[in-house]
Amino acid sequence: MHLLEKAPAKINLSLDVLYKRPDNFHEIEMVMTTIDLADRIELTPLASDRIIIESENQFVPNDERNLAYRAAKLLKDTYRIDKGVKIFIEKNIPVAAGLAGGSSDAAAVLRGLNRMWSMGLSTREMADLGAKIGSDISFCVYNTTALAKGRGERIKELPAPPSCWVVLAKPTIGVSTQSIYKNLKLDNVTHPDTKGMMEALRKNDFELMCRKVGNVLESVTLSLYPEVEQIKNQMEQAGAEAVLMSGSGPTVFSLVQQESRAYRIYNSLRGFCEEVYVVRMLGYRQPLD
Known part of the structure; x- marks a missing residue:
């Protein structure tokens, strides 16, 4: 079995x-x-x-x-x-x-x-x-x-996020989570609006969700790994509606509503990033596949 x-x-x-x-x-x-x-x-x-x-x-x-x-x-x-x-x-x-x-x-x-x-x-x-x-x-x-x-x-x-496309890009570097936390200075960061993000999910509001994305570790990783910042800038220039690093990195993701725009971002990244994915947001509890 x-x-x-x-x-x-x-x-x-x-x-x-x-x-x-x-x-x-x-x-x-x-x-x-x-x-x-x-x-x-x-x-x-x-x-x-x-x-x-x-x-x-x-x-x-x-x-x-x-x-x-x-x-x-x-x-x-x-x-x-x-x-x-x-x-x-x-x-x-x-x-x-x-x-x-x-x-x-x-x-x-x-x-x-x-x-x-x-x-x-x-x-x-x-x-x-x-x-x-x-x-x-x-x-x-x-x-x-x-x-x-x-x-x-x-x-x-929490409620599942609004349905959208997610473009992921991972540069060919390793990031030490321990090192990122070690370099984090909490008296000099911008804290994300967690309550605002939860409100966006409750309202199923894609635009509000995009405005409320935030990662307090992002500035630390960007300062140590310029490749991550390059990917973030590329996604923004290609028309992403929100761009954020996941966890301590190095993967960066963008959120978009239109499939055509998701693949435009994907194609813009293929030149300098090998691991790029276009997937759907899930967010609801998954049954057995």
Whole structure:
């Protein structure tokens, strides 16, 4: 028996950092949603009590470094499950891109094993479990549009965004999230309007959503990686209605209502950026594919 689970990428419509906590983590407030770019996770029961990770993508680790592996192990250890599973990851989301690909894979493993092993865990229970191994996993378990607070583990579901096209572009660089937070100076940033973004979603107002996008980490990443700023400028010049970096980068996305304009932006980027995608906004909870 094989069980399939979809693992959509996420983008941050709004990302704010409020303060540094006593535990050295940052208190964050983010509005996130899903897009129609997804990994596919195939789960196969094993006769032996072990976890096997397989993928055709050479950048996907097959051991404890992989969040999907750690999610399966945490589930087994927490609930004393003595069953094995082979996890095949069909990787479509760019690696280390600020799109929560690894976190979404882990969340898909939690959802899938919950079904395969008939565990009966609630979404909240799976999200709490996922928070132990990664900040974005709780959101990815819900697989919807949400406000995430704390370290990302406190989730409040929100209405799906207005339907639109999303153009993604990832430069061929790696960005260290730790380095971005280290260089963040909270007394010298412009904080995004999180409440305004939530209002735009409640009103299903595309123009208001475009005005309220914001990412407090963006200025830090742009100052350290000029390639990211170049992509952002190119998207704006090509007619994007909103442009923002996702997470700590390096992926930049633009929002547009017209498909023709989305492909105009796509074509304008192909000359100097290899990984460019045109996808639809999702934002509603995804059923089994």
